Amino acid sequence: MKSNKNKMVHALSLHPTSIYPFNQLLAALVSNQTSSDPYPAIFSLFNRLTQTEGIRPDKYTYAIMIQFCVQTNRLSLAFAFFGRLLSEGLRVNTATFTPLLKKLCSENRIHEAAAIVLYKMPKMGCIPNVISYGVLIKGLCSNGKTRLGIQLLFKMVKHGGECEPNVITYNTVVDFLCKEGKLTKAFALYRQMYSAGVKPDTVTYNTLINGLCKKGAFDKAEELIQSMISEGHEPNIVTYSTLIGELCKKDEIEKAKELLHDMISKGQVPNVVTYNTLMNGLCKNFEFEKANELLHDLISKGLKPDVVTYTTLMDGLCKKGEIENAKELLHDMISKGQVPDVVTYNILIDGLCKNGKVDKAKELLHGMISKGLKPDVVTYNTLMHGLFKKGEIEKAKELLLDMISKGLEPDVVTCNTIMDGLCKKDEIEKAEELLDDMISKGQVPDVVTYNILIDGLCKNGKVDKVKELLHDMISKGLEPDVVTHTTFMDGLCKKGEIEKAKELLDDMISKGQVPNVVTYNTLMHGLCKKGEIKKAEELLHEMISKGQVPNVVTYTTLIDGLCKKGEIEKAKELVHDMISKGLEPTVGTSNTVKYLSKGWSPR
CATH class of the missing domain: 1.25.40.10 (Tetratricopeptide repeat domain)
Incomplete structure (x- = not known):
């Protein structure tokens, strides 16, 4: 910083009547701040200028100082410099306003930014341009006021001239609409660009492609890529990375790898983000060796992990x-x-x-x-x-x-962790106290919280308390899930209340809740234990008709129940059915198969 100050003094001695070298050096100091707090040095130089005879700060000097104040989070001081600029009788331009507008928007002071663009700037004879409106539109969208941002965009279209929206303005609004999941409106704006004579660019297409991928509309994203190419825009690294990411989410890892090779063959160089996306997909698919190979490939291409x-x-x-x-x-x-x-x-x-x-x-x-x-x-x-x-x-x-x-x-996860630990140690009363304590301290329990406590109560035979807990859960706006119902069902079955468990299953289905294989296995186990094998068989057919695939536990439970009832032929049929479906019998099931093949029957 000292050497820069010496250069400053030397420059001023060479040009005692010129502000130009001063502005040049001041701008360099602002853009290359080397000390942790450049404020004293820069203001010292500015004050020195104001005391130098024959040189006066001009509008560019003030613009530099305003920019510096905004960069160092001194917005009030930036406006003070702006006021000083006006008091000196200097004329402002749109560039002077831009950093002030950006800072106001970043601090959520949208109304103040809007007042400057729509009223104060025109009043000062400084007509807002496309950049001024663009900053305000981005500020509105960032603060959840996308509808007002669109209205302002259409106002720009109507007025035309210097404030006519360009591709960057449109891209800003399209981006926020996609982030909000409003793809219909985003595509309407995309079409409106054409009618306004503004050609979408690669950024426009990438934004829309990303929006479609997040909605799971991969086929439409591929169609849009074809439109993009036909309009003369080649997919770039962002396009490919977006598609690779979506394919990985869909577990279509092979297609994602093919796309990476296609990308490279077309001269697009993948970056670390592209590799990271594919590595994440491979790891989630348990293809760890391939993920490691990808690391070596990344390094071989000169990229740094x-x-x-x-x-x-x-x-x-x-x-x-x-x-x-x-x-x-x-x-x-x-x-x-x-x-x-x-x-x-x-x-x-x-x-x-x-x-x-x-x-x-x-x-x-x-x-x-x-x-x-x-x-x-x-x-x-x-x-x-x-x-x-x-x-x-x-x-x-x-x-x-x-x-x-x-x-x-x-947080709620902390409380759930503690509650789970207490329940596993059979300290149910302490777990119930924890729930009350959570609520009294403003901590909002989630479905997992209630599921943990319901499981603890059921395992301790306190099924009656579960009904109260379910009522409390629903009163707090929480919807019991498949785990909640299955856990409660297990508690009822263990208590021998099979009919109530079956009623719970029917109630669950009537409310649109989809039982899983564990739900059916739980009830089936309860029915078999009570000797109601016919109902267990009916449940198996119901389960299959509802699209649930029986697993080893399902078959083992029913085979065991049939054997205990002496229905050996039915048990044999079920064993063959199980094996034909590619399910490997457990040791218990294998022993049953062995006994059945020898004509064993229960005594």
Whole structure:
């Protein structure tokens, strides 16, 4: 900064009557701020100028100072400079207003920005141009006022001239409409562009393609790509990355890989984001070796893996149970200059906890803190879950207190984790107290909260209390899901209240809730246990008619029930049916098959 100041003094001595070199250097200082707080140096230079004889700040000087104040979050001071500019009798232009408008919009002061564009600028003889309107439209859309943004866009079309909307203006509104899921309106605006004589560009097409992909309309996205090409716009890296991402979400990994090769063959160079997207898809599809191959391919093309690359691969390795390899990847990542973030550590901590290595997970937590990273609620929730799973209740409670002492507010997941731990230790009363405590502190329980407590109550034979809990749940606007109903059904079956369990299934279906295979298996087990085999067989047919595919548990339950009833022929038929459907019998089922083949019958 000192050398720049010396240059400034030297320049002024060479041009004692010119403001130009001063503005040039001041602009350079503003755009290349080297100190943590450039404010004193820049203002010192500005004040020096005002005291230099023969030189006066002009509108460009003030524009630079306004820009600097906006960049350093000193909006009030920026307006003070604007006022000073006016008091000096200098004429303003649209460029002077732009940084002020952008800052007002970023601070949600839309009404003030609108007042400047629509009233103050014209009053000062400064007609807003396409940039002024564009900033305001973006501000309106960013603040959820897209409808007003569209109205302003049409006003621009009507007035024409300097404020006639360009492709950037249209793209802004199309983008926000797509983000809001209003694709019909987005496409209407896309067509309106043509009638207004504005040609959509690659950004327009990419925005619409992304919007269609997010809605799951992949076929329409492919059609739009053809329109894009016919209009002379080649798909770029953004287009391909969007499509690859959508294919990965649909588990169409092979198609995604084909698209990557197609992209490369057409001269498009994938970036790290493209590779990360495909790696994530491969890891979710448990194709970890292929994801690792992709990492080597990425490096071979001269690209540098980023924190997302490494974190994605670590997540895949942890899901595969290869925790040591995931830890090695962490060390490799650090050695290559990549800084792991809290998400990276959370994934490793989760992997360690799921593999019962809670002590190692705690070591990783301390290592994370020593590197200056702050654990978040997810970190603590994951560790607490691991401790509860190991039955280390007191250590989990200590961790909760540590979390609160660090200023982190327990969320619904924290409460659910604690409640689950209490229920597993049969401390149902404490779990019920926790629910009351949650509600009294303004914490909103979710369906998972109630499901955990319902499961705990059912396992402790307190089925009657479940009805109260369901009523409380519904009164809070929460809709019981398939897990809620299945859990309650299991409780009723264990208590021998099979008819009530069947009524619950019928009620569930009448309310549009789709039972899953576990739901049917639960009721089937209850019926077989009570010796109502005929009803269990009817339930199997009902299950199949509703599109649910019986699994090994379904067949095993019914075969066991038939055998106990002495209906050997039916049991044999069911065994053959099970095997014909490609289901591998369990050891218990295999023994049953063996006994049946020898003509065994129950005594």
